[in-house]
Amino acid sequence: MTITNPITPPKADTKQKLWLAAIKPPMYTVAVIPISFGTALAYFSTGTVNFSIYITFLLSAIAIIAWLNLTNDVFDADTGIDVNKHHSVVNLTGNKALVFWIANIILILGLGGIFLINWWQQDWTVLWLILVSCFLGYTYQGPPFRLGYQGLGEIICFFTFGPMAIASAYYSQNQSFSFNSIIASTIIGISTSIILFCSHFHQVQDDTNAGKKSPIVRLGTKTGANVLIISVFLVYILSTIFVLTGQLPQQCLLVWFSFPVAYQLINHVNKYHAQPEKIKNSKFIAVNFHFISGLLLCLGLCFV
Template sequence: MQPGMEANRSQIDQPQSLSANSTPKSQRKLWLAAIKPPMYSVAIMPIVVGTAIAFYQTQQLNWRNFLTFMFAAILVLAWENLSNDVFDSETGIDQNKAHSVVNLTGNKNLVFAIANLFLLLGISGVVAISWWQRDFVVLGIVVLTCLLGYSYQGPPLRLGYLGWGEPICFICFGPLAIMAAYYSQTNAFLINSINSSAQNLAALAAAAIIVGVGVTLVLFCSHFHQVEDDIKAGKRSPVVRLGSKRAAQLIPWAAVSIYATTIVSMISGFLPLWSGLVLLSAPFAWKLSSLLGKYHDQPAMITESKYVAVLLQFSSGLGLSVGLVIARLLN
């Protein structure tokens, strides 16, 4: 047992007892906050976008692989979320987090077992795709993604506590997820002629930036309302390192990178003009930038900011995907 585990366990018991005395309605709210259904958009959208690029370039869509990969991604993210709750319970950072699954159940071992079951089921789905393709590239990419995901909060690395969570998030949900989804459809990265393949790779790179930045913003914005808890637990998130004001000033630039990548890719011909539907997400970017720009140091005012970031991530990814499909169908 790690030092301080007994102390952390007592810290866990406190939110549990509070939730036990709460009403059924408040219990449901706590469980919804713990499960975070909207957050699973960050698992779904990279698969949708990667598949849409493959459809745009090949005119083919393998529904079996797409749906299998979708459910596998959701299961893997469920593992990530639950295991992170377990790892955070060991550091005491979630002692004031009533909607932690570990705090709600009071049974860390059960939560960890369920998390690992989700991981096993998710990996099994990816293994099935690789078996159907007679090619284990997708499996290799997903395993690498899981290892990076574990390093985010898992001991002994806990890279998220060192401020490396955002780069890890970008890599996993941007380039790696997009490439895996694309490969699950095409069974190759380089297709057609050399020039065409270069354009394909450029389109994948653009999509990786658009999706990766959107997902990373979700994680980035989740730090603003818990700065004090992060500092007490020794977690040096980017918001802790920069301060909430300077961190909030980065959000408009991150949003601009999404739209600049889209416009440059359209002008260059890497993405079709219909990809401009990404710009329909701009109101969410404006709302997120305004909200955190004004209330960055007032946790009570910004608890929902990460869900605005989810809307930005979801709408930009959906706009890109729909644009690719429309361009293919019209062509």
């Protein structure tokens, strides 16, 4: 379904803020945390880190996230779901084709970094994992799949930014896989999916109009708020269980120091879940929760 409502041009004095919102600087922690966590797990296993590989992988992951953000704006422009989203890069530039090709160039640069890592190691496993992850990322909004419109975005997010990204970062350091690292990666997968989940609360009407069956459209905002509470507590419950069962060191209980941010997120969503203007910043609180909890887990793995 395509929506043809005209877009009201933003005021000139808001353009800078709109561009900042379009670039989404906080969202790049979605690249930083999985790669750092996978690398920290590798360090916990071997006591060594190849920082050249870590930095190269990190920059590549940031480039891939930029590609995802830009192409999501392009594909959303095709359906009209972003008609009221002034901070869409496509709406700001008015040139969908240009945004699409810039996104693809950035993707090539990101994959170039992954290729370089594999070239150094003469092992192409990580490249294949990242290519599969990119394909899954494409299916979220890209035609003909558009799985995000069927409410499957959070599942895709869980696997791509959880087990797949973390296993790739771990392998890039050790050139081996670890069952413990894959199990522990579910924590980051959940906290990343929470960000996407929170991004739906404020756009229920636009999603409904465009035929997008997001989890919040399917569940309603109140039930969605309850699901969020369960998801946030799962991060702490699983972290504690993995410490008790030996998948993570006891220092990873540091993650509990992020609970004030978790409480802020739960309280905010529970209070404003049905008020689009007040709930729309919940995804940024979710980003803070993802970053701080992930950083504390990384520190727990590094200082053992």
